[in-house]
Each structure stands twice: as C-alpha cells, then as structure tokens.
Amino acid sequence: MTAAIIDGKAFAAKVRAEVAGHVARLKEEHGLQPGLAVVLVGEDPASQVYVSSKGKQTVEVGMASIEHKLPADTSEAVLLDLIGKLNADPKIHGILVQLPLPAHLNSELVINTIDPAKDVDGFHISNVGLLGTGQKSMVPCTPLGCLMMLRDHHGKLAGMNAVVVGRSNIVGKPMAQLLLGDSCTVTIAHSRTKDLAAVCRGADILVAAVGRPEMITGDMVKPGATVIDVGINRIEREGKAKLVGDVHFESAAAVAGAITPVPGGVGPMTIACLLANTLTACCRAHGLPEPAGLTA
Numbered sequence: 001m002t003a004a005i006i007d008g009k010a011f012a013a014k015v016r017a018e019v020a021g022h023v024a025r026l027k028e029e030h031g032l033q034p035g036l037a038v039v040l041v042g043e044d045p046a047s048q049v050y051v052s053s054k055g056k057q058t059v060e061v062g063m064a065s066i067e068h069k070l071p072a073d074t075s076e077a078v079l080l081d082l083i084g085k086l087n088a089d090p091k092i093h094g095i096l097v098q099l100p101l102p103a104h105l106n107s108e109l110v111i112n113t114i115d116p117a118k119d120v121d122g123f124h125i126s127n128v129g130l131l132g133t134g135q136k137s138m139v140p141c142t143p144l145g146c147l148m149m150l151r152d153h154h155g156k157l158a159g160m161n162a163v164v165v166g167r168s169n170i171v172g173k174p175m176a177q178l179l180l181g182d183s184c185t186v187t188i189a190h191s192r193t194k195d196l197a198a199v200c201r202g203a204d205i206l207v208a209a210v211g212r213p214e215m216i217t218g219d220m221v222k223p224g225a226t227v228i229d230v231g232i233n234r235i236e237r238e239g240k241a242k243l244v245g246d247v248h249f250e251s252a253a254a255v256a257g258a259i260t261p262v263p264g265g266v267g268p269m270t271i272a273c274l275l276a277n278t279l280t281a282c283c284r285a286h287g288l289p290e291p292a293g294l295t296a
C-alpha cells in the first residue's frame, strides 16, 4: 500500500482564502479590520523566519500585522507592560508571544498575562481549562490544523482509535482533547510508554509530536492508518541541511493509508489556523457570528 499524501500546503491556502473572504466582509459591512500582534524576544534565527512568514501571511489575508521585536535581555516587567498595552488596544484582536522565550523570562506568567480573548495561541490557562471542559475557547493552532485535516480526510472521526505520541502543552495534550471532543478513543503515549511500537500499531489515527527526527517508523504504523507528522527537525544528511518530521516518511508511507509530509503538511496549517483564530477573536470581540468551519 502507498499512502495518500495529505497536502497541508494546499489546504492551508484554502483556509487562508476563506479567512481573507471573511476579513473583506468584516471591512465592508462593519468597517472592522482584525489585527494580530506578534511579540518576538531575542534573535533566534528559526523564530525570526516564522515571525516574518506569519507577518507576511497576516497582511496577505487583509489583516493588520503588528510586530514587536525586543532585545534578548528585555526584562519581565517591560514585556508584561507591553502585553498590558496590547490587551487594552481595541485594534489588536490577537496576541502571540513567540516561544521559546529567553530563560530569564517566566513563560507561564507571560502567557497568562495575555487577555484570554486575545490569546490566539490558546496557551492561556483559561483557554486550556475551557478546551478541557468542552467549552468555547481559543484552540492551539497546530492541533486545530491537524484536526481540520483529519476531519477533511475522514469526515467523522467518532470511534476511531487515536494515538498521540508526545505530551506537550502546545501540541500533545490539546490534540488529545480535540480528538476526544470528536469522540475518538484517545491514547497519549510518550518517552516512557511501554512497547510504544505496539501502542502505535493500534492507531487508526497516529499523531507524532515528539520532536525526535524520524522516530516513528513504518513497523509502528497500522496498515491503512492516517499519520499526522507534527515534527519539524533540521538535520544534516550527506552534508546537506534537510527538514524532516518525527515520522520516517518513506517506511511509514509504505504502510499508512494517508500521511502528511514535512515540509508542506502541518506547518503551513499552523499559520493558517493562527489567522483563523485571529478572525474568530475579532468576531467574538464585536459580538458578530463566528465563521463556520474555522474553529473546533
């Protein structure tokens, strides 16, 4: 069997086009423009690439993009003060503080200072609690993007066995909540799981979010399963820089029914969902109906 490729790049372009349509309508009918503020502390080169690509795509869908680039030695007080100002600014509907932050900053405190209604990453403790109890919240972008691709591919997910490998607050845990919300039978596996291969082989839906290059191999995949690869690892192979996922693509694709590639899978959907969340936040802030199909 050779897996169907789930084209995240094409799907993300479709989501962005939908978002752009809603943004145009908000402008025309309500004179509103959603605004997204991205805060970057320090000069991590990978983070700079993500931030500039977020900014570009934000402008492309017609939203206002505000970037705050702060030096690596920025104090917590200065950062919290900036977040306070963004919270109070009615033109800003979404706030994203790029992670990881430099070690001297308390990321939990910083994230929990963001107004939950503007927390387009869905990392604020209130949004985590709302998601966990099935209430309306801001949903983390990467898991939301994965859910959209899974729903698109399968229609209904109810009753499917889902295994999420990885238990991070950013991907693994919210991914599991979303799959549970769609009535999957969910297992969260991690580095201490006994016989990980056997657990993975039980999965109709296998989500890899461990941060280890090519760790999930074909022998861990149930024939016909859908494999979602969240990993983005920069490695060197035969002297060349290469981007690989947490899944060993070749061996997994030989067994799976469908698989997301890296690059061009989950990554582009993450940014598309960030824009979708900013649109949702803007609609909620103004008491307008939320666009269908762009939230969990």
Ligand SMILES: Nc1nc(=O)c2c([nH]1)NC[C@@H]1CN(c3ccc(C(=O)N[C@@H](CCC(=O)O)C(=O)O)cc3)C=[N+]21
Pocket: 047, 050, 096, 097, 098, 099, 100, 121, 141, 232, 243, 262, 263, 264, 265, 266, 267, 268, 269, 270, 271
């Ligand atoms: N507060 C916060 N929210 C985030 O959402 C967040 C963050 N911090 N810190 C860093 C990670 C990383 N991240 C990516 C987004 C898009 C791609 C993406 O579009 N990747 C492309 C291209 C990758 C490349 O060529 O480098 C792909 O997979 O096809 C990757 C990674 C969001 N992050």
